[in-house]
Amino acid sequence: MHFTGYSTRLAAYAVLVDDREQILLTWFNGGSRRAGAGWSLPGGGVDFDEGIRAGLVREVHEETGYAVRVGELLAEHHFTGPAHERDGRPFRSQRLVFAAEIVGGELGTTEVGGTTDFARWVPLADLAAEPLVDIVRLGVRAWQGRAHAERHRLHAGRLTQVVGGVSDWDAPTPVAEWTARDVVGHLVGWLPGFLAAGCDVVLETGPSVAQDPVGAWAHHRDQVQALLEDPDLAHRTYRHDRVPDAPLGEVVDRFYTTDVFLHTWDLARASGQDDTLDPPTVAQLYDGLRAAEEVIRASGQFGKAQPVPDDAGLQDRLVALIGRDPGWRPPGRGPSTG
Structure with a gap:
């Protein structure tokens, strides 16, 4: 008409x-x-x-x-x-x-x-x-999609800074048996299979982590950012028998972006860089993970909680909760700057 x-x-x-x-x-x-x-x-x-x-x-x-x-x-x-x-x-x-x-x-x-x-x-x-009224659902979905994309941009950007400051990719990390290269390999490696298990979104293969960890991370980061910024992809339903049906962007934010945030500490501590994490995100994650501690421990994705002194800061408590020793430092290195 x-x-x-x-x-x-x-x-x-x-x-x-x-x-x-x-x-x-x-x-x-x-x-x-x-x-x-x-x-x-x-x-x-x-x-x-x-x-x-x-x-x-x-x-x-x-x-x-x-x-x-x-x-x-x-x-x-x-x-x-x-x-x-x-x-x-x-x-x-x-x-x-x-x-x-x-x-x-x-x-x-x-x-x-x-x-x-x-x-x-x-x-x-x-x-x-x-x-x-239906406009609320439309608005909230759009707002959450933007929030998911911005949260990934923030935390992936912080990890990008740390990746760029690594001089020894074979250095040990707070994760037992992992090197600095393995941290990037983990983040680049698990998401494609996770996506394939619950939707039809495919990420393009990038450089090899073994040969170019910096390039591999940058390529993967950009692929995930593009996914989250594309409403058609981010709003697709992710279906898996272990995860309640939810928009793909929400699932990526909940599991993957959180993983990026936490592993930033591992890589920063392993390479002697500033390992300070975003305080509001630390507080939010600590409260959420602590409330679900029995569930996350049963998942096998986190190590045994480590002891911390009574006066420990919230970041140290979060790190300890997910199985890291907040006092861990590479051999021969002094206290961290974080």
Whole structure:
């Protein structure tokens, strides 16, 4: 149908997630029909004479009380319908979802007589039990996909720095019987088989770790980053009898990116480099792994927890929890810089 033959509603929505993994949602009351009520993303229709981002800033303030800065476009979606009761024309609803951050204001809906009753911060972990408008699922999935890609970029980038600083690839590491080269070999080697076991995504083979560990890691890193940045690949369902069905990007983030983060300490300590890990990630992983210690120990993927003094820092506690000796250092080397 030609664009002159239908009406269009242009709407923009914001995904706002705080440091406690809570998302800001608004309660959609169902409108005049009072049907389909549930949680929605802050946002709504863009007025005739305003820009898309300006319209979103206005809508968020009306519905939540917050002033926001609009970030990158996360997702776009549209749906169509038959002749609308208002003008008798078929219609197209075009929806854009953006990342955003709060720059001012306070929680409190200022909209009067509209479709939003109130706004609230809702834990992401609780969304499955809540009545959600479909735009929430779309926005959360897009936001999580971006978060997975950015987390891998951050942690793989840190490991890349460490890889570039290794001078002896045959040096021992805190992992018994592993050399520095073996750490890279492990990270490059296990993911392709893991992917093949639960989906049809294939990574291209790169340089040999034996001959070029730096090049092998760089090639593999870029392959994984490209996977996570491709919505079609990252949103494919990973199915395996030992892992609950989940989007591939989520599975890669949970298992592989975490592995990259933890093995950065091994390689940095083995090569005498700064082995300090990102503190917020250390805290998050420590809490998560400690809560699931019985499960991870039974998996055989982690060694026996090592003892640490009562005043040990959180990074040392994490390292010890996964079976490393926080005091380990290469033969002939003094204390680490981390």
